[in-house]
Amino acid sequence: MVDFLIKIAVIALYTTIAMLVGILFMGIGRKIVARVHNRVGPPVYQGFIDIAKLLTKKTNISHGWIYDLALLFSLTGIILTILFLPIGGVKLLGTEGDAFLVLYLLAIPALGFALGAGASGNPNAAIGVMRALVMMLSYELPFVITMIALMIYYDTSSIAQIVELQRARWAIMIPPFMLAAAVADMALQGMLMEAPFDIPTAPHEIASGPMAEFGGKHLGSLMLYKAGTIVAYTTLFVDLFLGGGVVMHDGSILSYIVNFAVWFLLILLIFTLSLLINASFPRFRIEQAFKFYWKYEALLAFISLIWVYLMVIS
Amino acid sequence: MGLSDGDIMRYEEWNKISRIASRKSLWMLHFCTGCGAVELPPVMTSRYDMERFGMGPMATPRQADVLLITGYLTVKTLKRVVNVYEQMQSPKYVISFGSCPINGGMYWDSYNTVKRLDRYLPVDVYVGGCMPRPEGVMNAFLELMKLIDEGKARGWEKYQKYYEQYKRNQKMAFGFERGKNEGD
Numbered sequence: 138m139v140d141f142l143i144k145i146a147v148i149a150l151y152t153t154i155a156m157l158v159g160i161l162f163m164g165i166g167r168k169i170v171a172r173v174h175n176r177v178g179p180p181v182y183q184g185f186i187d188i189a190k191l192l193t194k195k196t197n198i199s200h201g202w203i204y205d206l207a208l209l210f211s212l213t214g215i216i217l218t219i220l221f222l223p224i225g226g227v228k229l230l231g232t233e234g235d236a237f238l239v240l241y242l243l244a245i246p247a248l249g250f251a252l253g254a255g256a257s258g259n260p261n262a263a264i265g266v267m268r269a270l271v272m273m274l275s276y277e278l279p280f281v282i283t284m285i286a287l288m289i290y291y292d293t294s295s296i297a298q299i300v301e302l303q304r305a306r307w308a309i310m311i312p313p314f315m316l317a318a319a320v321a322d323m324a325l326q327g328m329l330m331e332a333p334f335d336i337p338t339a340p341h342e343i344a345s346g347p348m349a350e351f352g353g354k355h356l357g358s359l360m361l362y363k364a365g366t367i368v369a370y371t372t373l374f375v376d377l378f379l380g381g382g383v384v385m386h387d388g389s390i391l392s393y394i395v396n397f398a399v400w401f402l403l404i405l406l407i408f409t410l411s412l413l414i415n416a417s418f419p420r421f422r423i424e425q426a427f428k429f430y431w432k433y434e435a436l437l438a439f440i441s442l443i444w445v446y447l448m449v450i451s
Numbered sequence: 452m453g454l455s456d457g458d459i460m461r462y463e464e465w466n467k468i469s470r471i472a473s474r475k476s477l478w479m480l481h482f483c484t485g486c487g488a489v490e491l492p493p494v495m496t497s498r499y500d501m502e503r504f505g506m507g508p509m510a511t512p513r514q515a516d517v518l519l520i521t522g523y524l525t526v527k528t529l530k531r532v533v534n535v536y537e538q539m540q541s542p543k544y545v546i547s548f549g550s551c552p553i554n555g556g557m558y559w560d561s562y563n564t565v566k567r568l569d570r571y572l573p574v575d576v577y578v579g580g581c582m583p584r585p586e587g588v589m590n591a592f593l594e595l596m597k598l599i600d601e602g603k604a605r606g607w608e609k610y611q612k613y614y615e616q617y618k619r620n621q622k623m624a625f626g627f628e629r630g631k632n633e634g635d
Binding site: 178183186 | 541
């Protein structure tokens, strides 16, 4: 019973920290993009102010109960995804085969978001949702192929175990996975909806797409969801290719803190890379993005898969 | 069932937090009606960089806090502005640019220009000039932040309180009953 309560407390702690890190990253991201534009930029805690402002708005327009609940749906989905990903090597809910589970869970928040946007009834939102679903279809093919390559190499389908097996050297140091990591990083760009793949939420074309009708508290919870996605996707990448940020293995309190700090630095690195690409490229059209993922990315991912397979059988 | 002193104090504290948050994160919707819109790019980009104060452009009225009326308004545009203003979520603020929304400016004798915006929408801050320089625009944003901090930017409450009067003025400007001939 006590173990159970401790587990719940740890899960609550980690979820809160992950969300806070996500909100902080939104501010850091705006700061980085501002520096690229040669501006001063907002303070790094701007994300907290924005969410506080949105959650303290006096009026909120609702477009029916689907609109209200879909946001909770996507927020819950993203928190559940974070729980299945090892953060700094700490496994919260992971079990055997959770790599497949995470792939399914990653679709839930996006679908919840689509549901809410669809319920708002705005034509721009409908276009945005359609684009978001096409984007999901596009980036998941190369990403799944790289995940399969990892699963073949490490002979497991548990993310925690993949992290564990990268103790000696990170996956990105093995030649085929360098290629796979490059492919997965571009897929990550699409997942985070950063340019050149910010097609679903293009503010100048379709008035921020699915978010067009969201305001007040609804937009606030949407920003919480966005903060969660930043942490979830970058953590997934770090867990798969960069050993989850685990550098100390002795299980002492210090090792937890050090691993957590390294995890934070690594996801910040991955997020910064994604933002630098975002700040320097214009937007693809949806069919260009689709072609990019299914033609070039999928081909490269497939080459890395065959390479890994040849390494394993020889 | 009245509110106790503690409740009112907590409510005040909560309002204070809300004001601090909304002062530091004003999302604006620039309704580019007149020439004032051309003064905004320097304010947004690296020369004056309004994002230092957490301000930024937003795509739709639902997401925005500040409505910028950048220049003169014709009667036809006023209809759209009122629609946009009513779609925004409170607390919401209006900043008007230049002399045209104050007294008609160079369009003082025009037959279809709105001379005093104040009669149709509650304006929180005016920026004078024809057109105001980006420095003036920045100054207006800082002034609005100061007013919000002091709890004086109450245009949206005024609009709720005197809704009937504002509607009557708007109807008089449109020249017909609003809602009947919505599509012009």
